Amino acid sequence: MTINTLTPRQDRCLDVWKRGQSNAEMSLELGETEKGLSKQVSAARRKGGGRVEAATAQRVVNRFRKGETVERIAAEMKLLPKTVTTYLYRAQRRGEISFATSRGPGTPKREIVEGIHERVMTICDACYRDAEFARAIDVDPATIAAWKKKLSMPRADVLARICEAFDLSADWLLMGKGQTPSLGEVRHVA
Numbered sequence: 001m002t003i004n005t006l007t008p009r010q011d012r013c014l015d016v017w018k019r020g021q022s023n024a025e026m027s028l029e030l031g032e033t034e035k036g037l038s039k040q041v042s043a044a045r046r047k048g049g050g051r052v053e054a055a056t057a058q059r060v061v062n063r064f065r066k067g068e069t070v071e072r073i074a075a076e077m078k079l080l081p082k083t084v085t086t087y088l089y090r091a092q093r094r095g096e097i098s099f100a101t102s103r104g105p106g107t108p109k110r111e112i113v114e115g116i117h118e119r120v121m122t123i124c125d126a127c128y129r130d131a132e133f134a135r136a137i138d139v140d141p142a143t144i145a146a147w148k149k150k151l152s153m154p155r156a157d158v159l160a161r162i163c164e165a166f167d168l169s170a171d172w173l174l175m176g177k178g179q180t181p182s183l184g185e186v187r188h189v190a
Helices: 008-017 023-030 034-047 050-065 070-077 081-093 109-127 130-137 141-148 156-166 170-175
Strands: none
Touching: 008 023, 008 034, 023 034, 050 070, 050 081, 070 081, 070 170, 081 156, 081 170, 109 130, 109 141, 109 156, 109 170, 130 141, 130 156, 156 170
């Protein structure tokens, strides 16, 4: 088995790329043309394996810290919104970010968690009986009962499935940003 290693040039491009800068900013810093930079980053992403995964996650976190929305990050980085959400939740669990920073300084973590819980329960109550909601997002009905009793919270991958299954904005579900969907609009999109 051959292990692909990055060239020093690819390594340098990948390190700068993960900071979340625009291509124009990166090309100025590295002295590369945007086209040349794009080729180096693409080659590094193909060959870099887990290091590239970590760099991608770091780039997502850095862009989130700059105030970009989940949808914008996903679109510009050509990632699925659920992938961006997963990276952000992992970073939040490691203490690298707090969703409170997006809602304004001083927002307690408990308020954020309760907000997510409230929005998930709104979707559940508006659309389905517990068993139908559980089936739509591929969880056990007992899990829904535990959420309703506030014994547990949905994991990041489940929140991503809720956004996907009901065509909801991850920004709205996680942080309450954006337009709240009306109860008539919240329907499973199969």
